[in-house]
Amino acid sequence: MNMNFKEIIALAQDVIDKCGFLYSPNNLYEPIDYAMRMGGKRLRPSLLLLAADMYGAPLQDVKDVAIAVELYHNFTLLHDDLMDQSLVRRGKTTVYRKWNSNTAVLSGDAMFALSVKQLVSAHVANKDRVLEVFSRVALEVCEGQQLDMDFEQRDMVLMEEYKEMIRLKTAVLLVGALEMGAFCGNAPAEDVELLQAIGTHLGYAFQMQDDLLDVYGNFDKFGKRQGQDIVDRKKTYMLLKAAEMLPEKDGRALSDMYSSHVLSDDVRVERIMGLYDKLNLRSVVESDIDSCLVQILPQVDKLHASAEGKTALSEFITSMRHREV
Amino acid sequence: MNMNFKEIIALAQDVIDKCGFLYSPNNLYEPIDYAMRMGGKRLRPSLLLLAADMYGAPLQDVKDVAIAVELYHNFTLLHDDLMDQSLVRRGKTTVYRKWNSNTAVLSGDAMFALSVKQLVSAHVANKDRVLEVFSRVALEVCEGQQLDMDFEQRDMVLMEEYKEMIRLKTAVLLVGALEMGAFCGNAPAEDVELLQAIGTHLGYAFQMQDDLLDVYGNFDKFGKRQGQDIVDRKKTYMLLKAAEMLPEKDGRALSDMYSSHVLSDDVRVERIMGLYDKLNLRSVVESDIDSCLVQILPQVDKLHASAEGKTALSEFITSMRHREV
Numbered sequence: 001m002n003m004n005f006k007e008i009i010a011l012a013q014d015v016i017d018k019c020g021f022l023y024s025p026n027n028l029y030e031p032i033d034y035a036m037r038m039g040g041k042r043l044r045p046s047l048l049l050l051a052a053d054m055y056g057a058p059l060q061d062v063k064d065v066a067i068a069v070e071l072y073h074n075f076t077l078l079h080d081d082l083m084d085q086s087l088v089r090r091g092k093t094t095v096y097r098k099w100n101s102n103t104a105v106l107s108g109d110a111m112f113a114l115s116v117k118q119l120v121s122a123h124v125a126n127k128d129r130v131l132e133v134f135s136r137v138a139l140e141v142c143e144g145q146q147l148d149m150d151f152e153q154r155d156m157v158l159m160e161e162y163k164e165m166i167r168l169k170t171a172v173l174l175v176g177a178l179e180m181g182a183f184c185g186n187a188p189a190e191d192v193e194l195l196q197a198i199g200t201h202l203g204y205a206f207q208m209q210d211d212l213l214d215v216y217g218n219f220d221k222f223g224k225r226q227g228q229d230i231v232d233r234k235k236t237y238m239l240l241k242a243a244e245m246l247p248e249k250d251g252r253a254l255s256d257m258y259s260s261h262v263l264s265d266d267v268r269v270e271r272i273m274g275l276y277d278k279l280n281l282r283s284v285v286e287s288d289i290d291s292c293l294v295q296i297l298p299q300v301d302k303l304h305a306s307a308e309g310k311t312a313l314s315e316f317i318t319s320m321r322h323r324e325v
Numbered sequence: 326m327n328m329n330f331k332e333i334i335a336l337a338q339d340v341i342d343k344c345g346f347l348y349s350p351n352n353l354y355e356p357i358d359y360a361m362r363m364g365g366k367r368l369r370p371s372l373l374l375l376a377a378d379m380y381g382a383p384l385q386d387v388k389d390v391a392i393a394v395e396l397y398h399n400f401t402l403l404h405d406d407l408m409d410q411s412l413v414r415r416g417k418t419t420v421y422r423k424w425n426s427n428t429a430v431l432s433g434d435a436m437f438a439l440s441v442k443q444l445v446s447a448h449v450a451n452k453d454r455v456l457e458v459f460s461r462v463a464l465e466v467c468e469g470q471q472l473d474m475d476f477e478q479r480d481m482v483l484m485e486e487y488k489e490m491i492r493l494k495t496a497v498l499l500v501g502a503l504e505m506g507a508f509c510g511n512a513p514a515e516d517v518e519l520l521q522a523i524g525t526h527l528g529y530a531f532q533m534q535d536d537l538l539d540v541y542g543n544f545d546k547f548g549k550r551q552g553q554d555i556v557d558r559k560k561t562y563m564l565l566k567a568a569e570m571l572p573e574k575d576g577r578a579l580s581d582m583y584s585s586h587v588l589s590d591d592v593r594v595e596r597i598m599g600l601y602d603k604l605n606l607r608s609v610v611e612s613d614i615d616s617c618l619v620q621i622l623p624q625v626d627k628l629h630a631s632a633e634g635k636t637a638l639s640e641f642i643t644s645m646r647h648r649e650v
Binding site: 118128131135141142145149150 | 349351352353401402407408426430431433434436437438439442444445446452453457459460461463464466467470471472474475489505591615
């Protein structure tokens with residue numbers, strides 16, 4: 001039916017909002033219901049529904065796949081918050097903090113199981129392909145999270161290693177959402193390939209912006225402290241770009257300071273943000289994100305989908321540039 | 326080809342032993358490989374291969390499903406050990422203890438994802454039914470684990486509640502293994518129903534015996550302390566049976582002692598085991614297990630499978646009665 005991008009986002013929100021998970025035993029399902037109601041952009045179900053709609057798939061059936069993907073994504077957040085000991089997400093207390101570690105482990109596991117069950121029971125075209133994509137992506141996201149944790153322990157990582165990490169941690173699920181939607185709509189093979197390239201670039205841009213917002217975001221909406229990635233010693237695009245821009249000696253000094261366990265977190269955040277400011281890193285990274293997004297639009301144009309569908313996808317991609325959270 | 330039960334067990338062992346999981350990133354996969362090499366009875370893949378073989382399914386293909394089920398089962402053990410803070414399993418250091426909590430969380434998640442991927446890529450008959458069983462069971466096992474943890478916090482649970490807990494925590498995966506194997510072999514619907522009943526009883530018997538072995542097992546082989554369930558305040562068949570056998574007042578005293586946070590663990594284990602001994606609980610429970618297993622054999626006889634296949638299943642069930650670990 002080719003909805004515009006705002007209608008797709010509203011549909012994704014509505015589909016997730018209408019889900020209830022308060023089954024028995026209550027101690028297992030209440031945290032799942034809570035996690036699914038914490039809000040969020042519903043980016044992955046939106047991309048999935050958008051791709052499916054572009055190829056005329058019946059969204060009434062596809063929405064079960066969209067729910068599965070959002071369940072899976074929120075399961076990863078729930079376990080990431082536990083592993084990172086994050087207290088707040090989207091302005092709300094994290095599950096591990098509101099309940100306890102064991103609840104985060106087990107309710108997270110059950111969310112993953114729910115997502116598989118939800119997907120297996122969906123009635124969509126090319127179900128085997130959809131399952132193949134989902135199961136491959138589900139594993140790759142774990143690999144990406146492991147690299148992210150590995151990198152926290154290292155003094156410095158290369159830009160290439162960072163890219164591989166965010167490809168796995170972030171991009172593959174966006175790609176997977178587009179692919180699954182496309183398969184549900186019987187999209188031609190060339191289009192699936194184009195969507196893989198589109199999703200990958202979108203994933204890079206999305207993560208670069210996440211990294212940017214950690215330092216220059218709107219912290220009322222963001223619900224976490226400014227520079228949390230610096231506190232956690234996460235290897236971000238901000239850090240790697242700054243290191244690239246500095247003379248080698250200064251780059252090494254930056255990574256020493258970033259990894260330091262001698263300086264307090266507040267001092268580290270202040271000094272590193274001061275350096276980012278001096279390098280005018282905000283606009284440098286914004287322009288990197290823009291060039292990444294600009295590369296996507298000609299790919300969208302090549303898709304064998306309706307003009308309205310392609311417009312919806314292009315507008316969706318462009319709209320992401322202006323997100324504050 | 327109708328193998329006998331010892332051949333099936335040897336095949337299941339061999340199939341799992343030949344799996345390697347040392348992919349990259351190493352920090353994610355090394356604990357998975359370790360967990361899969363910790364040993365174990367390979368009960369679930371054995372049941373699955375046995376059921377498949379009974380109906381003439383090609384085991385070369387079915388073994389991918391068997392590996393998926395064993396991966397899933399070992400994922401649950403890995404997370405259970407983390408939640409229970411267990412130091413040792415099968416005489417070896419648990420993953421959470423050998424590495425750390427985050428490794429246990431993430432490598433466990435990846436094991437679950439691997440099991441889904443392994444299953445999705447298997448080439449077997451009735452794949453949709455196999456996936457349906459797997460995804461339902463994967464969620465139910467989480468529900469069972471939640472009930473088990475809930476019960477630790479309660480002073481007393483009813484025998485019926487205990488049965489529902491072990492049905493979910495233990496029986497459904499044994500049932501699922503039999504069902505999946507049967508679907509791979511195009512078993513008739515009546516046989517699938519019979520196998521559900523067989524697996525459920527087997528699950529009860531298996532868990533009752535687990536509970537028994539916690540007190541009266543061979544602790545050299547068992548690799549954990551005698552009475553660990555008592556230490557953990559797990560509601561076991563031993564406890565509930567003892568409470569049933571005692572006059573109401575004494576039963577209440579037992580549950581008070583079981584839940585006590587005043588007495589030391591050693592004193593609690595000693596007193597409760599003394600009471601079990603006085604009630605001659607070992608032989609009472611052994612006879613309960615026997616009557617549970619005896620109920621299964623006539624059901625096996627009703628299956629529309631080869632005589633050799635039914636003999637293999639009967640002998641397999643009988644052999645479980647004599648396990649020490």
